[in-house]
Amino acid sequence: MTELTGLPDGVPEHLEDEGIEELYPPQAEAVERGVTEGESLVASVPTASGKTLIAELAMLAAVERGEKALYIVPLRALAGEKASAFERFERFGLSVGVSTGNYESDGERLANNDVIVATSEKVDSLVRNGAAWVDQLGCVVADEVHLVDDAHRGPTLEVTLAKLRARVDGLQTVALSATVGNADELASWLDAELVDSDWRPIELRTGVHYGQALHLDDGTTRELPVERGESQTAAIVRDTLHDDGSTLVFVNSRRNAEGAAKRLANVVAKELGDDQRVALAEIAEEIRAVSDTETSETLASAVERGAAFHHAGLAKEHRELVEEAFRDRLVRTVCATPTLAAGVNTPARRVVVRDWQRYDGDAGGMQPLDVLEVHQMFGRAGRPGLDPYGEAVLVTDDHDGLEGLFEKYIYADPEPVRSKLAAEPALRTHVLATVATGFATTRDDLLDFLDGTLYAEQTDEAGRLASVTDDVLAYLDANGFVERDGDGLRASETGHLVSRLYVDPMSAAEMIHGLREADDDTTPLGFYHLVSRTPDMYELYLRSGDRETYTELLYEREAEIPGSTPSEFSEGEFEDWLAALKTATLMEDWTEELDEERIAERYGVGPGDIRGKTETAEWLLGAAERLAGELDLDCVRAVRDARKRVDYGVREELLDLAGVRGVGRKRARRLYRAGVEDRSELRNADKATVLGALRGRRKTAESVLAAAGHPNPEMDAVTADPEAAP
Ligand code: ADP
Incomplete structure (x- = not known):
């Protein structure tokens, strides 16, 4: 590794200690092209071929030059994991910080770190809020840069990169990408050198399982029989086990990941020896110790039998336990969702892509995955170094589908990456932000800035960028977010707030409009409706029969909802209004303390979706509260209470109690039933009562009492009062 220069002393030796004895060819090429000398670079390289090291070398070199480095992760769930990985370089004097959490907070604390890890949303928000350390950046890394193609999150990544590059002269940009169809275009956008390679550290064979056989890309066919009553995936897992290998199965939803893990555990369990069973039981105990949720139990009982699931809804500790057990070859099958395909560093002998379609709400049905995504799986x-080769298999039970899958995923090249910035919500949001942060003070400035985006790089049509920008400016002006003075542009006070709150300006306009119309008749349901009808809330769909149900409910409760109901004759708008009502009643059920399982059943959603919806609602209600404050409206308090109720999932009388750390909605209700009605009563409560209400859990009772400020929370000699037991 003598070829490495410009790094802190000892780094090459340290890498060798980690087993990195020489650079992989794409890594060597990146170094040749100057990635350790501040040169910008796009690395379009297959998954698991060592892209992370390219980024690490660039960041280490930047820090050695006295600059800061920023690593943009694609998923919040990965920020912590990446940061812990970089922490191994702390012995060379650099410090690593992670920024996740609330959009507005913690900009300054980060100024002390050399390497900062954050999502693009977080970086965007930090830049909007004026974080000064941005000017000290020498290197920015965009991990999974092909995600600029993602309709929801891509534009933020694209604009964030453009903004950082416009703000910091000569900023080194290192963009890591899966193999895509147009890496050269990405490189040209970022004025970067390009490493575009198909090299892999281990040979990959691909194929499709159909009927009783595996059809491989080299034209050969291998028997792989499926037993009666068994799924194809189960047969593949069994076959891999007989060859002493492990299998990674990709499915299209969290629920399917859990279901598949449960079923495949039956296959794995038959093949386990006693030692393995003992070791797995220990891991299952560790999993249960992380939390006592249903997910935790489902995971533990699969792991006991040698299988597991892995998705972004898992606690970080759970994910780590699963990854480790898989690497240690104790867990022999992991069922994962594609979201984490990029993040999990858990190679397996075989990969099975069971679901190559996924439900897409925008498209209204099942859609095939992108080639790019399947290739990443x-x-x-x-x-590398352990298996003779890797094998990746798609599954179909349809003979006609066999050819199709070969055409679509095996022989095909990945799609080109296309900017999604021109989509309206994205452009509205980012144009307002660019003006609000003072990045652009005239229309020309704004166009200049937008010229640095991938969108501009990819738009040939003359004047198109200017005309969509003008439409957006007109909208922002009409809603009072931007003020225009000749050619000059300025954000209004409200516009500034909207930009900092990180909501789509159209959501803000809708909320402001509704908040102004809120009156004494407006109830929490009304506020839930208000936020549910904004473009930032992913509404529930109306199923058959829902139209009637919710139309009836709407006329019953119309007065509670601020704003005016659209006419039944304007089909689309009326439907949206009903869908928002359905979403709002879900919120109401949640705050009426209905069981999550009942809610899931009633609305046909998963528990994860309930959490997702209530989190979004809480965030939007927080924004509504701030907007109401800014506009001096009377409803501020009412909005705040509605927000807190969604946050805790409780009725009004529990707001105080549920706010005590460690209490939560269920425990608050039990305490309340036992006669402990608020925080101050909890502080002075009889310990036997509290212990009884908390089902005899001493540790919980102690920590809850301590959090409420009880002078002496120890439970040693206390016996639970059976009267207080729920
Ligand atoms: P990518 O980011 O391209 O998906 P990773 O960076 O996660 O891939 O690398 C995959 C694995 O390869 C990691 O476990 C990493 O430690 C290992 N690795 C990377 N570079 C080398 C190298 N030059 N020699 C040996 N192992 C390497």
């Missing part, structure tokens, strides 16, 4: 096949 394929990339997890084969453990």
Whole structure:
């Protein structure tokens, strides 16, 4: 590794200690092209071929030059994991900080770190809020840069990169990408050198399982029989086990990941020896110790039998336990969602892409996955140095589908990456932010800035960028977010707030309009409706029969909802209004303390969706509260209470109690039933009562009492009062 220069002393030796004895060819090429000398670079390389090291070398070199480095992660769930990985370089004098959490907070604390890890949303928000350390950046890394193609999150990544590059002269940009169809275009956008390679550290064989056989890309066919009553995936898992290998199965939803893990555990369990069973039981106990949720129990009982699931809804500790057990070859099958395909560094002998379609709300049905995404999953096949080769398999039970899958995923090249910035919500949000942060003070400035985006790079039509920008400016002006003075542009007070709150300006306009119309008749349901009808809330769909149900409910409760109901004759708008009502009643059920399982059943959603919806609602209600404050409206308090109720999932009388750390909605209700009605009563409560209400859990009772400020929370000699037991 003598070729490495410009790094802190000892780094090459340290890498060798980690087993990195020489650079992989794409890594060597990146170094040749100057990635350790501040040169910008796009690395379009297959999954698991060592992209992370390219970024690490660039960041280490930047820190050695006295600059800061920023690493943009694609998922919040990955920020912590990446940061812990970089912390191994702290012995060379650099410090690592992670920024996640609330959008507005913690900009200054980060100024002390050399390497900062954050999502693009977080970076965007920090830049909007004027974080000064941005000017000290020497290097920015965009991990999974092909995600600029994502309709929801891509534009933020794209604009964030453009903004950082416009703000910091000569900023080194290192963009890591899966293999895509147009890496050269990405490089040209970022004025970067390009490493575009198909190289993999281990041979990959691909194929499709159909009937009783595996059809491989080299034209050969291998028997792989499926037993009666068994799924194809189960047969593949069994076959891999007989060859002493492990399998990674990709499915299209969290629920399917859990279901598949449960079923495949039956296959794995038959093949386990006694030692393995003992070791797995220990891991299952560790999993249960992390939390006593249903997910935790489901995971533990699968792991006991040698299988597991892995998705972004898992606690970080759970994910780590699963990854480790898989690497240690104790868990032999992991069922994962594609969201984490990129993040999990858990190669397996075989990868099975069971679901190559996924439900897409925008498209209104099942849609095939992108080639790019499937290839990323394929990339997890084969453990370098351990397996002779990796094998990635798609599954179909349809003979006609066999050819199709070969055409679509095996022989096909990945799609080109296309900017999604021109989509309206994205452009509205980012144009307002660019003006609000003073990045652009005239229309020309704004156009200049937008010229640095991938969108501009990819738009040939002359004048198109200017005309969509003008439409957006007109909208922002009409809603009082931007003030125009000749050619000059300025954000209004409200516009500034909207930009900092990180909501779509159209959501803000809708909320402001509704908040102004709120009156004494407006109830929490009304506020839930208000936020549910904004474009920032992903509404529930109306199923058959819902139209009647919710139309009836609407006329019953119309007065509670601020704003005016659209006419039944304007089909689309009226439907949206009803869908928002359905979403709002879900929120109401949640705050009426209905069981999550009942809610899931009533609305046909998963528990994860309930959390997702209530989190979004809480965030939007927080924004509504701030807007109401800014506009001096009387409803501020009412909005705040509605927000807190969604946050805790409780009725009004529990707001105080549920706010005590460690209490939560269920425990608050039990305490309340036992006669402990608020925080101050909890502080002075009889310990036997509290212990009884908390089902005899001493640790919980102690920590809850301590959090409420009880002078002496120890439970040693206390016996639970059976009267207080729920
Ligand atoms: P990518 O980011 O391209 O998906 P990773 O950076 O996660 O891939 O690398 C995959 C694995 O390869 C990691 O476990 C990493 O430690 C290992 N690795 C990377 N570079 C080398 C190298 N030059 N020699 C040996 N192992 C390497």
